[in-house]
Amino acid sequence: MVSAIRTFSILFVMVFSPLSLGAPIDSLSFETQSEEDRFKRLIEEIRCVKCQNTSIAGSNADLARDHRIKVYEMIGQGKTDTEIREWFVVRYGDFVLYRPKVDSRTWLLWGLPLLLVPIGAVLLVLQIRRQRAAAIDEVEEESALSDEEQKKLDEALK
Amino acid sequence: MASRSRALLPITVIVLLFVLLYMGLYLNPRHESDDSPMIGRMAPEFGLQELLVPGESFSRADLNGQVSLLNVWATWCPSCRAEHDVLMRLAATGEVKIFSINWKDREESGGSRTAAIRWLERLGNPYDKTGDDGDNIAGLEWAVTGAPETFLLDVEGRICERITGPLNDLKSPNPDNSQEVKNNVGNILKTIRKMRAADGKCLPKGE
Numbered sequence: 254m255v256s257a258i259r260t261f262s263i264l265f266v267m268v269f270s271p272l273s274l275g276a277p278i279d280s281l282s283f284e285t286q287s288e289e290d291r292f293k294r295l296i297e298e299i300r301c302v303k304c305q306n307t308s309i310a311g312s313n314a315d316l317a318r319d320h321r322i323k324v325y326e327m328i329g330q331g332k333t334d335t336e337i338r339e340w341f342v343v344r345y346g347d348f349v350l351y352r353p354k355v356d357s358r359t360w361l362l363w364g365l366p367l368l369l370v371p372i373g374a375v376l377l378v379l380q381i382r383r384q385r386a387a388a389i390d391e392v393e394e395e396s397a398l399s400d401e402e403q404k405k406l407d408e409a410l411k
Numbered sequence: 412m413a414s415r416s417r418a419l420l421p422i423t424v425i426v427l428l429f430v431l432l433y434m435g436l437y438l439n440p441r442h443e444s445d446d447s448p449m450i451g452r453m454a455p456e457f458g459l460q461e462l463l464v465p466g467e468s469f470s471r472a473d474l475n476g477q478v479s480l481l482n483v484w485a486t487w488c489p490s491c492r493a494e495h496d497v498l499m500r501l502a503a504t505g506e507v508k509i510f511s512i513n514w515k516d517r518e519e520s521g522g523s524r525t526a527a528i529r530w531l532e533r534l535g536n537p538y539d540k541t542g543d544d545g546d547n548i549a550g551l552e553w554a555v556t557g558a559p560e561t562f563l564l565d566v567e568g569r570i571c572e573r574i575t576g577p578l579n580d581l582k583s584p585n586p587d588n589s590q591e592v593k594n595n596v597g598n599i600l601k602t603i604r605k606m607r608a609a610d611g612k613c614l615p616k617g618e
């Protein structure tokens with residue numbers, strides 16, 4: 254048990270330490286914990302426009318740093334999350350958000366899973382019913398007596 | 412027969428998925444900057460110190476009154492060095508005013524203000540005015556994503572085009588390379604001449 258825990262903790266450190274070492278560090282201080290939480294959430298949601306495949310939280314690019322500082326400043330100025338996201342969208346387009354807004358162009362993207370889940374559920378129920386019916390038929394067929402068996406039985410009961 | 416068609420369905424689905432994967436591998440993964448939301452908008456307000464003339468400024472108002480180019484450059488940017496010669500030749504034609512933003516030329520990015528001044532003194536100055544934007548203040552308003560980057564502006568200071576990457580003045584840009592065609596100075600000058608013929612306004616899309 255002890256060795257299992259040890260192995261696990263070593264693995265844990267090995268797996269996660271490169272992430273923490275690679276993450277960029279800015280020395281920013283926040284008034285409240287909720288402001289810090291908002292900052293961390295927002296920078297995960299905003300794409301680095303320089304490197305494109307990471308958020309500004311995960312990027313070491315110079316421009317990503319400027320963008321993190323911009324988010325920090327806007328939080329300090331009392332801007333809402335929506336206003337901060339809008340600041341980025343106005344400049345760089347919807348592409349800059351990792352969680353696209355729901356609008357006339359994105360409703361299918363957001364709605365399709367909601368649509369597919371009930372369809373899948375109906376198909377699943379139908380399939381289960383069909384299999385169950387087939388299984389019952391099979392059992393009835395097997396347990397039913399053949400003509401010969403029936404004849405024997407009738408004779409025996411005479 | 413029924414069992415065969417039942418087996419065919421998953422195989423068809425898998426083949427289709429592979430076709431999609433194959434097509435996906437050949438798509439350009441980079442977001443095309445041509446559809447930047449900045450295009451068609453009025454240039455943002457900004458005010459910067461002129462890099463070479465102490466006490467003078469370069470601001471939004473300078474963009475009014477003529478078709479112009481606004482070039483974003485930095486001394487730490489190798490492709491800006493190659494582009495500089497192209498800009499010198501373009502400026503020599505006298506066909507268009509070229510403004511510039513010297514972007515993020517600070518020690519933390521591997522440049523400096525003095526390096527920027529020396530660059531223009533040594534290599535020549537193709538710009539009518541250059542704003543010192545070492546701290547990326549105007550850069551954020553213009554939504555600059557990298558250097559070099561060039562904006563084509565109309566007579567009222569509206570953004571007609573955003574051109575990312577270095578400009579070139581190749582006699583015959585490779586037609587298969589859309590960036591080389593778009594960034595070609597000859598093609599840009601053609602657009603500018605058409606704009607002048609249309610009251611200096613941005614051309615309608617697709618022209």
